[in-house]
Amino acid sequence: MNEVLQLELIVGVVVTFTLITIFVASAKKGNFDDQKKMMDGMLFDSPDDLKAAADKEAKQEEMIAKKREQKEK
């Protein structure tokens, strides 16, 4: 019985610390700088917005690659 409790507590501690690490890392990166937008943004999630986000990332990668190429030349 006690072994089961022990295991549960260990798993609990490990899970909590994993979550805390993720939280700290994201907070330091600035993910919680704008709580207002984060809350409202959840309501805006749609396939179109996801597609737009993916397109934006592709555009960014392309622009950065192009700029680096120019710089090297």
Next chain:
Amino acid sequence: MSNVKCSHCQLEFDKSVMITEEPELYFCCNGCQGVYHLLKEDGLDDFYDKMRNATIAPPIESQNDTGNFDLESFKQRYIKTDENGFSRVDLVIEGIHCAACVWLNEKVINQTEGVLEASINFSNNKAKVIWDEDVVKLSSIIDKIRSVGYNAYPYDHNEASEKSVEAKRDYITRVGVAIFGTMNIMMIGVAKYAGYFSGMDPEVLHMIHVVEFIFATMVLFYSGKVFFKGAFFGLKNKIINMDLLVSGGATLTYLYSLTILFGAEGQSYFDSVAMIIMFVLVGKYLEVLGKKSAMDSMDKIKNQIPLEATVVREGGKSVVMLDQIEVGDIIEVKNGEKASVDGKSIVELATFDESSLSGESLPVEKQKGDLVFSGTINNGMVMRYEATKNYANSTLSTMMNLLEDSLASKPKIEETTNKLSKHFSLTIILLALMTFVGWYFYSSDFETSLIITISVIVIACPCALALATPIASLVGISWATEKGLLFKEAKFIETFANATAVVVDKTGTITKGDLTVKHQSQVLSVENLALLFALVDASTHPVSRAIKNHLLQEHIDIDNKELLNIEQISAQGIEAYYQEKKLLGGNAKLMQSQNIAVEPSEYTIYHFAIDNVLLATFELEDSIKEDVAELVDYCQSNKIKIIMATGDHEKVARRVASEAGIDEVMFEMSPIDKAELIKKLKNEGETVVMVGDGINDTLALSHADIAIAMGSGADVALAMSDVVVMNNSLRGVKDSFNISGRTYKFIKQNLMISLVYNVLTIPLAIAGYVMPLVAALSMSLSSLLVVGNSMRIKNEK
């Protein structure tokens, strides 16, 4: 009469005044119509679905100043280049009201060719834009933002703002970890407390203690680091502060719990350690948030500083950065430009719009030798002046520094609480020591003495006292901010709540500061009406604008006439020709210079003449703000004395006061007279609130117990003020009274709660009737009571 919603901004107007389009599209103005169609064309009409029931302001009238964004000096000051060669600028976006606005602006900017990234922070309306300068200019990006009805201006992303962002992130992390840790300890605590009453296997209890120890260690040493630092600096400066008691209490409880963990008999109190740290830390975090939002507001005000100046040296003109201007330099200011530094005019006549300093909308004439202030706008011909101060010592820069200093200062109410807690902390430490010594001699039992001593420390932990004032102040201040009122320091809540007299300035405070036509001497023919319209349309002078608005309101269809040889006559009016006719529009001086006889008047007058024949005279006056009555009613019903003090002559002052319902009027008052009035009232025992907006009010503002400035007022007035009413409404002053009164009431209640709690529980703890577990629970309960009570501030019925 039926109201319909504008298809773009969603504001409701009468159907008859709307621009209608098929099928069932209504627009309140051309701006909304243009933006609506632009969004449709660009496939951004999702914006209207995302808006839901929100409304936005109609589009901001666009300015032709985007060229400034491509200037070299602008680049040097605001634009940074990253390692890949992309440019980055930080902007404040004006006009954002809801999440849909953020979505739209991000979409519009991101869709622009050459933009790498644009992200807008909804909390402070600040945007970070990264783009490729080789592909697109910043001016084009700004044009895009303006095309959808918003406006953008840069802000200096300086070290201070960087630090405030860092501080906020740091606190979010620490508070988050504290909440995580405390929640876990409390969950495990349920099992522990249940076991306390029903019995528990010692091995399981030990396991629980180990887990609690892990979380409490994390909370105490990571989240609670700020208290250890505060206590260390306090001790270094020989000050016993609240941080010492919080960190000391928590550490002692932690150390005692460690002895239990390592085999001693008794209960551990790791949960109390985590709760003490978490509660007080949340209070500190709210304070950091308040400071950050005040700094964000500053960035919006800083936009008034011009970017560069044209300096005439050795006959040649050159454009220089503001900090390169030297005393004695000759500076040229074109029409519409801002003076960059203080100086004295070297031209015979010039006119400046000093509304940013004085609040007066009418331009001020400057003769040769008159002072020109930085930040004021030249609205006459090109003029030159000699710099008498460098940029750092000029009015605008000094005011910005003053404002920044006042934001950096610590709220005095907190200093008072800290002083109080210093004595409180010392008393508790002494009491705890005496309790330990007393019990040790009485019982000769070290453990019992230690447990009772810890109970005293835990129960007296100043959470409730520490939170009593800051939590209530922060709820009050954040409520005020929501209503557009910036309280620069929390101490003003108390003073405001005890105010007994209000002195109000007239222009820009009671009156709108916008001229309207009150009387027109003669009716003009349709032809002459069109000529007058063309004449006033050619000028941006406030009087011309007022006449133009009047004509547009009274006559919907006015032909557009094309005038020739338009000449602005500085400080007098305008002259122009239509076919062979000579048109004149302006003040009495202009008419007299053309030998046209006019009668003197106490009002602001605009005469219109064709071929030197006077055709019409317009009397203009400043109208009273609609919400004056609310403030007057509030003051009268709360027995607060209200006095209007103005520099105007008696007749005008009495008329305005009677329209506003104010009985006590002081007229023809110089800035010194106003300050004397405040002093006199204070000597009579009154707590005086002064409401003003101009540079002429600053002396009086500095003498008042509470200085309130209107947000659109002079920078100097903003700097001198204790409370800024951002929406320029007198309802804001009434709201300030209401909010501070209510907040002060709750501060007193909170202090009473913590006092009663300590008076009741500390003697019981000293007597040994409270075990540490109950002490920790009751301590938390007292904090919760204070927090819960403070949250009621906003629940006004």
